[in-house]
Amino acid sequence: MKILQDFELLFQQELHKLYDNDEIKAIFLVVIAEKLGLNTANYQLSKKDPVDDKNSAEILSILRDLKKHKPIQYILNKADFYGEVFQVNESVLIPRQETEELVDLIIKNHKFSQNLNIIDIGTGSGCIPITLSKHLTNARVTTIDISKEAIKTAQENANILKTAVQFINADIFEWEYIFSNQHYHIIVSNPPYITPGEKKYMNENVLAYEPELALFIEESTPLIFYDVISSFALKHLAPDGDLYFEINQYLGAEMKDLMIKKGFEQVKLIKDINGADRIIHAKKAW
Template sequence: MATVQQTLNDLRKALSAIYPEPEADAMARQVVEHVLQKSRVALSLEREAEVNEAKREVMARLLQRLLQHEPLQYVLGVAHFYGLELQVDERVLIPRPETEELVDLVVKDHRVQQHLHVLDICAGSGCIPLALAANLNTSKVYGLELSEGALEVARANAAKYNLPVEWLHQDVFEDIPGIAPHSLDIITSNPPYVLEQEKEQMRANVLQYEPHLALFVPDEDALKYYKRITDVAAILLKRGGKLYFEINEQYGGGVKELLQKAGFSNIKVVQDLFGKDRIVRALL
């Protein structure tokens, strides 16, 4: 019977055929931690412990999916986001670290305020509204999403943590009933922003598995979501309310300009940890 260390080595070797060595090593460790339900520290202390055949078979099935370039988060069924362990599958975009940076900015801006009213547009797995509901003093949190499949995932994530988010199943390009004008303190959105022309630069595990509805915008109308959400925000935000966007690094200036034209002020383009324009914050 193979030990924990042997199992890790076997997974790492197989994965290194299609992934760089550091990534293959990290993926192998996460698979073993997930299947054995043990922390990294525990596994390091039990490297010579035996792994039974049933567990090895589970890992072998997961490995085959990984070797087809399926993202690790879909294979394991979970993604970690701002202290939450969220269910994810092919109905939703995998939450990114850049989106955690957006959430962190919102939390830092509003941590002392009470009874906040918040709307997240293009909610996907629910990662943004759920993280804000868990970390801010909120009276009302809405998550708007077009995909019913994505909303099923978001509802499951909300139920897991007993977070009272009201989910709105609708298209942002249509009128949004049920939210009074000038009633919101915060609007956030990580809308589709990858250009169609950028597809050829993307890795197979993203392009083949993640929902294109949540990823891509037409090359000829790259700011379509930002234009529409800016218009919505001008109606639904209170005076002094804030709008937060995650953006394509190419369009910080373009998003800032359209916000200025819509009457927003104190507009700031924020760079992510890699030095790329990634978040735009504006005040109504």
């Protein structure tokens, strides 16, 4: 019978071509937390403990999936976001740390406001609308996605996390009629923003498993979602309302120009924790 430490060694041996040592260790700790209920401190104390056949088989099955480049979040069907656990599957993007930074900025900027009317465009797992709904007092949050499967997953997350979010399954290129009389204090979006040309720099685990619909835009129109959403914002932002975007780090300057040309003011380009251009925050000129 193998002891727990043998599995850590096996993970390092089998995954070293896919991940660096720290990532492998982090993934291993996630796996044993999930399968054996051990936190990091307990693991240090249990390294020499034997692992029974059932748990061994399950851990080895996870390792097989990891070797096929499958992200651990899709294997376990869960991802952490802003202190909560979200259900995920291959029809939704795995929530990213950059998006946590976007949500954190919005929560900090608006924590003293109440009864905000908010719309999020491109729901995915529901990480943005659900987190805003949880953290902003009495906010009314609506979110829209073209993917039925994404809406279904996000609805499940809203139920599990006990938040009341309104979900709309629609295409933002044909949506205007739905919102004709609505005004929002906050419009937020993390739309698809990767060009096909960037594929060569991306990891296999993203390319093979994450939904294309969530990631990619046409090479010739990299800002098309931002163009359409900011036109919507010009009509539907309430006075003094705020527009927030997560953006492609290589298009910061172009994004800022687009927003200024559209007539927004106080256009701020904000860097993420890694120093990359990542967020646009703008207000509508009145």
